[in-house]
Amino acid sequence: MAKLTVNGEIIDVEVEVGTPLLWVIREQIGLTGTKYACGIAQCGACTVHIDGRAVRSCVYPASSVSADQKITTIEGLSDDGSHPVQQAWAELDTPQCGYCQPGMIMASAALLSSTPNPSDEDINTQITNICRCGTFQRVREGIHLAVEITNKSATKA
Amino acid sequence: MTQEKMRINRRQFVVGAATTGLGLSIGFAIPAASQQAFGDNKKGPLTPEVNAWVVIDADETVTIRIARSEMGQGTLTGLAQLVAEELECNWDNVSWEYPTPGENLRRDRVWQSFGTGGSRGIRGSHQYVREGGAMAREMLIAAAAQQWKVDAADCVAANSIITHKPSGKTTSFGKVAGLAGTLVPPAEVTLKDPKDWKVVGKPKKRLDTLEKLTGKQVYGADMMLPGMLNASIKKCPVHGGKLISFDAEAVLSMPGVKSVVAVGDNAVAVVASTWWRANKALDALPISWDKGENVNVSSASIDEFLQEGLTADNTFVGNKVGDVSAGLKNAAKTYTADYSYPYQNHAPMEPMNATAVWTKDRCEVWCPTQNGESALAAAISASELPAENCDVHKLSLGGGFGRRGAADFVTQAVLIAKTLPGTPVKLLWTREEDMLQGMFHPVTKARMTAGLDDDGNLDALHMRISGQSILATLMPQAIENNDGMDPVVFQAMAPEGDHAISYTVPDLLVDHAMRNTHITPGFWRGVNVNQNAIYMECFMDEVAHETGQDALAFRQKAMTQHPLALAVLNKAASMAGWGKPAEEGRHLGLAVCKAFGSYVAACAEVSVDDGELTIHRIFAATDPGYAVNPQQIEAQVSGSFVYGLSAMLYGECTVKDGEIEQQNFHQYPSLKMAKMPHVETAVMPSGGFWGGVGEPTIAVAAPAVLNAIFAATGKRIRHLPLKDQSLA
Known part of the structure; x- marks a missing residue:
C-alpha cells in the first residue's frame, strides 16, 4: 500500500511496479478526467500537475511519486470550473470533442503558473499536446484570455 | 439549480433507468466522474414528453432529444437550436439528451436516422427536427387554450411563455407541458421563414462545453459500472487474417487476470480487474496468427497495383x-x-471502446458511436438475442472522424461479455490496436x-x-445495382x-x-x-x-x-x-x-x-x-x-x-x-x-x-x- 496526495486528499493505493500514474488515477482513484490516448507521452491527454509542474502521467511510474508530492488532476484544478483557463475556455467555447481538453487545460495552467504572460512563441514551445479536432486557434486565444482574466481579478483584489 | 446540473441529472436518469433494468444496483460503488453520468436514480419517473423531440419539466427545463451523435462538430447544439427556434422556448433553459436506438426501434424510428457521417447531422434532419419543435409548440399552445377555454388561434408562444392575446393572460411551458403531451399532434405545421429566426443563425454557445472543462464529461473510455471488468484486445495484425491459438496459461496467474478469450475467429482478449492489468497480460500473451494470403503485401506492391490502373x-x-x-x-x-x-488512420484521441453486459435475456452496450443504430444492430447480432432485448446507450465521443460509424468494437465487446454473463466488461483498444485496426x-x-x-x-x-x-469493401450491396x-x-x-x-x-x-x-x-x-x-x-x-x-x-x-x-x-x-x-x-x-x-x-x-x-x-x-x-x-x-x-x-x-x-x-x-x-x-x-x-x-x-x-x-x-x- 502506498499513499498519494491527489487534489488535496491523501489516498491509499495499490501500486504494482511499473504501473503508470495515469492508470492509478483512473482505475484506482476513479478520477477519469485524465485521459488515455497514446500511452507513450506523445499527445498530452494524460497531463496532470505534480507540485505544479505538468507531467504526462501515462509514462510516469506511480511508484516514483511520494506522498508529500501534490498531484493535481483536472478535477482538482478548481472547485467549480473557475480557474482562469477554464473560464477562458468557456468564454471561447474552445473544446470540440473535448477528449484532449483536460490535458490541454492542465498544460496551459502549468504554463501560466511558470510564465504568467506567455508570448505566442512560449505557447508554441510549451503547448505540445495533440488535438485531432484542431482547437489550437481557440486554445491560443484562450491562454491569452486567461492572462486577462487573471489580471482583472488581481486588480479587483 | 444551474442549467448544467439539470442537464446532467436528466441524462443520469436515462442511463440509470436502463441499467436498473438489468438488475444492477447503481450508486455507491461508482467512482467520481462516472457517478455524474449515472446519478443516484432518485429523480423518479421520466417527465412525460410533449413529443418525441421535446420534454419540458415543471421547472421549465426544456430537454431536446438529439438522435445524431456529438463528436466535437457541434451538431448537438445546432440541432437543439433548430428545435428551439420553432418551439419558441427560452434558450437559456435548454438541455439535451440522447434517446437510445432501442427506443427508436420500439417507436417506429420516430427519431429517424442516428447516423452521423457525411456532414449530415443538420442537413439531413433539419426539416423533421424543426417540425418536431413546431408541433410541440402547437401542442403547448393548445393545452393552454384548453385550460383557459379560449381559441388556440388567439394564443402565441415566445420565450417559453404562452400569451392569450385578447385577455393578456399568460402561462408557461412548464405549467402546460403535462397536458400538452396528452393532446393529438397537429396534422401539419408551418415552419418559420428564415428571416424570422432568433436562435438559428446566431453564434450560440455550445450546450456541452462545461463538462469538458472539469473532467466530468464521461466518454466511452471512462465508463464504469459496479463489478465491471476490463478487457484489452489484439486482432490479427494482417487484415483478413485469423487467430490460430494462444497460451492462456502463460498469463492467467498475472495480477488481476480473470480470463483470456478468443473473440470471433480473428482476435483474442484478456479480461482483468483493471485495464492496465489486462493490457499488460495481453502484451505477455503468446499468440499464433494465421496471417492469410496477404502476408507479402507491401506499400510497394500496392503502389504497383494502382499504377497499372x-x-x-x-x-x-x-x-x-x-x-x-x-x-x-x-x-x-x-x-x-x-x-x-x-x-x-482517423486517429481520434479516444481509442475505440465499448462496454457491454450480457445475460441470457438481455444485452446492453454503452459506447461512443457515430451510428447508434448500427451499434445496436451489431449488439443484436453478436448477443444472439431478440432485438427488443438489446439496447445501446451512446456516450460522448472522443472524436470520430468517420471511424466510429463502424461497430466492430461493439461486436467485440459483446462477444467478450457473453463469456461472463451478468458481468459488465469494458473493452478499450490500445492506441496501437487503434492504429493497426483502422478503417x-x-x-x-x-x-x-x-x-x-x-x-x-x-x-x-x-x-x-x-x-x-x-463501398466495395464496406457496403457491397450499396453498389450492386450500380454495376x-x-x-x-x-x-x-x-x-x-x-x-x-x-x-x-x-x-x-x-x-x-x-x-x-x-x-x-x-x-x-x-x-x-x-x-x-x-x-x-x-x-x-x-x-x-x-x-x-x-x-x-x-x-x-x-x-x-x-x-x-x-x-x-x-x-x-x-x-x-x-x-x-x-x-x-x-x-x-x-x-x-x-x-x-x-x-x-x-x-x-x-x-x-x-x-x-x-x-x-x-x-x-x-x-x-x-x-x-x-x-x-x-x-x-x-x-x-x-x-x-x-x-x-x-x-x-x-x-x-x-x-x-x-x-x-x-x-x-x-x-x-x-x-x-x-x-x-x-x-x-x-x-x-x-x-x-x-x-x-x-x-x-x-x-x-x-x-x-x-x-x-x-x-x-x-x-x-x-x-x-x-x-x-
Whole structure:
C-alpha cells in the first residue's frame, strides 16, 4: 500500500511496479478526467500537475511519486470550473470533442503558473499536446484570455 | 439549480433507468466522474414528453432529444437550436439528451436516422427536427387554450411563455407541458421563414462545453459500472487474417487476470480487474496468427497495383461531358501529371471502446458511436438475442472522424461479455490496436490530363482515378445495382449534386479503375473529396502556371456556371490580398470545391526558408446555405485545417508484410500548436439550401498550401505526405 496526495486528499493505493500514474488515477482513484490516448507521452491527454509542474502521467511510474508530492488532476484544478483557463475556455467555447481538453487545460495552467504572460512563441514551445479536432486557434486565444482574466481579478483584489 | 446540473441529472436518469433494468444496483460503488453520468436514480419517473423531440419539466427545463451523435462538430447544439427556434422556448433553459436506438426501434424510428457521417447531422434532419419543435409548440399552445377555454388561434408562444392575446393572460411551458403531451399532434405545421429566426443563425454557445472543462464529461473510455471488468484486445495484425491459438496459461496467474478469450475467429482478449492489468497480460500473451494470403503485401506492391490502373481499359465512369479523346487530340496544348495519396488512420484521441453486459435475456452496450443504430444492430447480432432485448446507450465521443460509424468494437465487446454473463466488461483498444485496426482513408492515384485551346482555356480534362473503393469493401450491396460502380470515388468531381465539380469543361471524363486491397478502407472525415480536391486543385494550379495564367483568373474563366463556388473562391482570394503585393517572402495558394452540399475555398499564405515551411495564415470562405451556428462553423473550419494539414504534412500509413506499420503518434504525427496557422474564416450563407460543415473544408487545406509551396519554391508536391520531401 502506498499513499498519494491527489487534489488535496491523501489516498491509499495499490501500486504494482511499473504501473503508470495515469492508470492509478483512473482505475484506482476513479478520477477519469485524465485521459488515455497514446500511452507513450506523445499527445498530452494524460497531463496532470505534480507540485505544479505538468507531467504526462501515462509514462510516469506511480511508484516514483511520494506522498508529500501534490498531484493535481483536472478535477482538482478548481472547485467549480473557475480557474482562469477554464473560464477562458468557456468564454471561447474552445473544446470540440473535448477528449484532449483536460490535458490541454492542465498544460496551459502549468504554463501560466511558470510564465504568467506567455508570448505566442512560449505557447508554441510549451503547448505540445495533440488535438485531432484542431482547437489550437481557440486554445491560443484562450491562454491569452486567461492572462486577462487573471489580471482583472488581481486588480479587483 | 444551474442549467448544467439539470442537464446532467436528466441524462443520469436515462442511463440509470436502463441499467436498473438489468438488475444492477447503481450508486455507491461508482467512482467520481462516472457517478455524474449515472446519478443516484432518485429523480423518479421520466417527465412525460410533449413529443418525441421535446420534454419540458415543471421547472421549465426544456430537454431536446438529439438522435445524431456529438463528436466535437457541434451538431448537438445546432440541432437543439433548430428545435428551439420553432418551439419558441427560452434558450437559456435548454438541455439535451440522447434517446437510445432501442427506443427508436420500439417507436417506429420516430427519431429517424442516428447516423452521423457525411456532414449530415443538420442537413439531413433539419426539416423533421424543426417540425418536431413546431408541433410541440402547437401542442403547448393548445393545452393552454384548453385550460383557459379560449381559441388556440388567439394564443402565441415566445420565450417559453404562452400569451392569450385578447385577455393578456399568460402561462408557461412548464405549467402546460403535462397536458400538452396528452393532446393529438397537429396534422401539419408551418415552419418559420428564415428571416424570422432568433436562435438559428446566431453564434450560440455550445450546450456541452462545461463538462469538458472539469473532467466530468464521461466518454466511452471512462465508463464504469459496479463489478465491471476490463478487457484489452489484439486482432490479427494482417487484415483478413485469423487467430490460430494462444497460451492462456502463460498469463492467467498475472495480477488481476480473470480470463483470456478468443473473440470471433480473428482476435483474442484478456479480461482483468483493471485495464492496465489486462493490457499488460495481453502484451505477455503468446499468440499464433494465421496471417492469410496477404502476408507479402507491401506499400510497394500496392503502389504497383494502382499504377497499372492509371492506364487500364476497364473503368467506371463518374462524369462524362463531350468527347475527351477528341478534345485532347484537338487541343493546342496538353499537359499531364500524376498524383497519389497514401493510407491514413482517423486517429481520434479516444481509442475505440465499448462496454457491454450480457445475460441470457438481455444485452446492453454503452459506447461512443457515430451510428447508434448500427451499434445496436451489431449488439443484436453478436448477443444472439431478440432485438427488443438489446439496447445501446451512446456516450460522448472522443472524436470520430468517420471511424466510429463502424461497430466492430461493439461486436467485440459483446462477444467478450457473453463469456461472463451478468458481468459488465469494458473493452478499450490500445492506441496501437487503434492504429493497426483502422478503417483507412483509401489509397488512390490520379493521372490528370488537360487540353487547352489557343487562349489557354481548359477545353478538355481527363481525370483517371486508380484505387480503392470504400463501398466495395464496406457496403457491397450499396453498389450492386450500380454495376459495381462506387459513386463516392467521384466526390467533388460529380456531374451534379452535393459533390458537383466546380468547373465547366467542354470535354470531360472522370473515370475510376477500381483497385481494392486487403487493407480495410473507411469513411475518413472528408472522404474521397480530400484526394480529389488535391488532384484537381493542384493540377489546375499547374495548368495555369504552365500556360502563364494567373491561378485565380484561370479558375474564374471555367467557373462562370458555378456562381456559388466562384463566390467563395473570390472571397478567400480577396481576404488574402490575391493580386496585391505580398509581404517579402510570403506566397499564396488557392483551392476551391463543393463538398457535402457546401461551397468552400481557401487561400494559404506560406513562406519557405532554407526548405523550412511556415504556414502563416489561411483565409477560408464557406457557404453552407444556412449557417445554423456561425461560431461553431468557424470552429469547424479552423479545426478542419488541423486535420487536413496533419494529413498533408505527416499522414501516411504504410504496409509491410501485410501489416500497417505505424503504431502510435510518434510514427503518425499530428499538427501541433507550433505549426498552427492563423485561420480567418468568412461564413457566407447564401440561403436556400442546407450544406454540411464538418468535412468540406478539409479538402481545400492541402491543395491551398501545396499551391502556395509551389509559388514559394517552384516545387510541385504530387505525392503525400510532405514530411520526407525536401523543399530546399
